[in-house]
Amino acid sequence: MSSLNDHGTLEISTLLQQNLMHAQSEIALHVKRFIQTDEPESLHRYRIHLRFSRSLCQEFGSFLEKKRRKVLIQTLKFLQKETNAMRDLDVFLACIETYKNRVEAVSLAELEAVENILRQERQDAYDRFCERYERESEMLSSLQRCVEDASLYLTPTQKHASHRLEAIVRARVKKIAKLSQHLVADASNERLHQLRLHYKTLRYTCDALGWKDFAKSLKPMQTALGNVQDKHVQIKRIKRYNALHQTELRELSALLKADLREDKRTCIATCKAENLKKRFRRFQRCDEAR
Incomplete structure (x- = not known):
């Protein structure tokens, strides 16, 4: 390598x-x-x-x-x-915008009510950040x-650095492969979240080292895992909203849960351990051929 x-x-x-x-x-x-x-x-x-x-x-x-x-x-x-809260709110607001085209007219008011609350929360968070x-x-x-x-x-010496770099990348790939084994639809959010963080780290490392093609190949897995994490955060927020306002946002909750199931299926198909191993072996062969 x-x-x-x-x-x-x-x-x-x-x-x-x-x-x-x-x-x-x-x-x-x-x-x-x-x-x-x-x-x-x-x-x-x-x-x-x-x-x-x-x-x-x-x-x-x-x-x-x-x-x-x-x-x-x-x-x-x-x-x-x-800035975590602001980013979560931005993602949720974009999600609600897409949902407006997927609900019946009678449910549109529900979405707009939530949207207005989120926009106010977002404005408050932005004002605090500016302060x-x-x-x-x-x-x-x-x-x-x-x-x-x-x-x-x-x-360190060039030879020592080369060996350390290879060890760093190999260790990260190994951790991802282990977490990716036997992924199922009811995999815990914590496991998927940790997997996402490992993919991010590997991608950033490869970007820094100039391994752009390999880094780019990791993007679909990171995106799929990110979508699952976003849905979990949004569902938690809706549960808090329901408890606070003693209401039940059935239409929005149903959409989020349906999308979460679909996002998890995409994760399972995209994040198979063997997929990453194949990409890494292909990268190594190309790297050795240069």
């Missing part, structure tokens, strides 16, 4: 620094756009680069100075958590200074 050959003589420390610095510039760009426009896509891009940075710090932790790596991971986790932005911007500036500091990055 010619891991580092894709980058010529580029050292892993340089590769890491370039990826983290680029991610930080994207984080700064998209959070500013989000503050100015409140566009869901800007929030989404902001979160992607936060997750990418955190994933690299975790997966390539042995190539980073220990104390600062810990601070980076904690800060990135905090910043991501600050906290001065503190957030200080944390982002601190992150920027940290990833620009060359002393953060350790420089």
Whole structure:
């Protein structure tokens, strides 16, 4: 496996620094756009680069100075958590918009009532985020200074780095394959959620290493698992709404549960362990042939 050959003589420390610095510039760009426009896509891009940075710090932790790596991971986790609710609301609002074309006219009022509540929750969350932005911007500036500091990055020998990289990727593939064994329709949400996180980490790792084709091949599995997670979050929210308002949103609940069943079937078909193993073996053969 010619891991580092894709980058010529580029050292892993340089590769890491370039990826983290680029991610930080994207984080700064998209959070500013989000503050100015409140566009869901800007929030989404902001979160992607936060997750990418955190994933690299975790997966390539042995190539980073220990104390600062810990601070980076904690800060990135905090910043991501600050926007979790807004992202969940954006996804749910988009879901309800599609459901409007799937319900009878008599049920449309039910959807619109929920939609109005979600929009108000989303506005409140955005206002709170804007109020906290001065503190957030200080944390982002601190992150920027940290990833620009060359002393953060350790420089093992090229041969040692190559073996470590191969071990990192192989270990992640093995974890995914194990979790993917015997997936069934009643698989726990926790298991599917963990599987999704492993796929994300593997994809971010491969993107950072320049293995774009293999990373791209992982997207369908990540998307299928993400759809299941979104439905679970939405069903929980509807249950809380029903309890709070002493009502029952039958039409919306039925749609969500039906889509969850379909999303799980897609997961089972897409996330078979053998599918990933075949993709990985195909990638290795192509990589060795270069």
